[in-house]
Amino acid sequence: MFPPPTFPSATPSAPPAPGVPATSDSLSRWSGELATRLPNHGLPGSFYNDPDLYQIDLEAIWYKEWVFAGHDAEILEAGEYITIQLGAYPIILIRGRDGEVRAFHNVCRHRGFKICDAPKGKVKRRLACPYHQWTYDINDGSLSFARDFNKEEGFSKEHYSLKPVALERAGGYMFINVAEEPRPFTEGGALDRYLAPFQLEKQAKVAHQTNHVLKGNWKMVWENNRQRTNACCKHASKPNTHRPNHNTTLAQPTAKLTGSPTTSSLSDFLPSFLSA
Ligand code: FES
Numbered sequence: 561m562f563p564p565p566t567f568p569s570a571t572p573s574a575p576p577a578p579g580v581p582a583t584s585d586s587l588s589r590w591s592g593e594l595a596t597r598l599p600n601h602g603l604p605g606s607f608y609n610d611p612d613l614y615q616i617d618l619e620a621i622w623y624k625e626w627v628f629a630g631h632d633a634e635i636l637e638a639g640e641y642i643t644i645q646l647g648a649y650p651i652i653l654i655r656g657r658d659g660e661v662r663a664f665h666n667v668c669r670h671r672g673f674k675i676c677d678a679p680k681g682k683v684k685r686r687l688a689c690p691y692h693q694w695t696y697d698i699n700d701g702s703l704s705f706a707r708d709f710n711k712e713e714g715f716s717k718e719h720y721s722l723k724p725v726a727l728e729r730a731g732g733y734m735f736i737n738v739a740e741e742p743r744p745f746t747e748g749g750a751l752d753r754y755l756a757p758f759q760l761e762k763q764a765k766v767a768h769q770t771n772h773v774l775k776g777n778w779k780m781v782w783e784n785n786r787q788r789t790n791a792c793c794k795h796a797s798k799p800n801t802h803r804p805n806h807n808t809t810l811a812q813p814t815a816k817l818t819g820s821p822t823t824s825s826l827s828d829f830l831p832s833f834l835s836a
């Protein structure tokens with residue numbers, strides 16, 4: 561005879577992100593390192609390889625900002641889904657029977673198992689956790705079936721819906737934000753203005769998909785992508801879409817730095833506690 565099942569936690573907040581929260585000591589250390597950066601040079605090396613600073617990146621940028629997650633055209637039919645991993649958060653975007661796309665934490669409310677492991681797929685009406693087969697409605701993430709718990713006194717299925725993630729769509733692009741209180745999605749207007757004539761959400765088709773897993777810090781990837789030097793040698797046909805100062809970014813010299821370098825050009829996009 562098995563003991564009665566223990567109820568899982570029904571706390572209403574989103575799953576916490578594992579990691580070490582930034583301390584004021586570590587923040588002042590990083591601010592000091594940032595002040596050594598020369599204008600038009602890359603960041604100090606630790607900004608690309610220090611695990612503590614990576615955690616700050618996640619918390620201050622990736623867990624607070626709107627992040628591109630996929631295209632409408634990838635999940636046109638009811639039950640089609642894609643999954644992504646945003647730092648510590650596994651996320652699923654799925655189109656409901658009502659035609660709406662919604663995003664949820666891809667984490668079962670029973671014992672935290674990842675519900676959908678595949679990068680994309682299609683289900684009929686429900687998402688089923690592979691561990692103990694709890695199932696969730698694709699329309700709103702509500703718990704439909706909870707093995708061993710359905711008839712337990714005091715167990716309320718409405719407390720165990722999938723946790724929603726904020727989602728916005730614009731011009732056929734889908735964006736998510738895992739913050740508990742996401743800032744307003746203000747970028748959508750510009751995207752809609754330029755892309756609406758193409759009706760990507762209705763007419764685009766995914767012809768081919770390839771993934772590049774780059775073993776490096778995300779800032780290094782972005783900087784390489786944005787520098788014009790790359791475009792002239794490796795991608796000569798690439799239109800010139802770069803801001804002028806991105807042509808001249810240099811690696812940080814290893815020699816001891818002198819003078820009083822300014823950080824003003826970084827203050828546009830760094831979290832305020834680093835650029836202050
Ligand atoms: S972890 Fe038990 S059903 Fe998902």
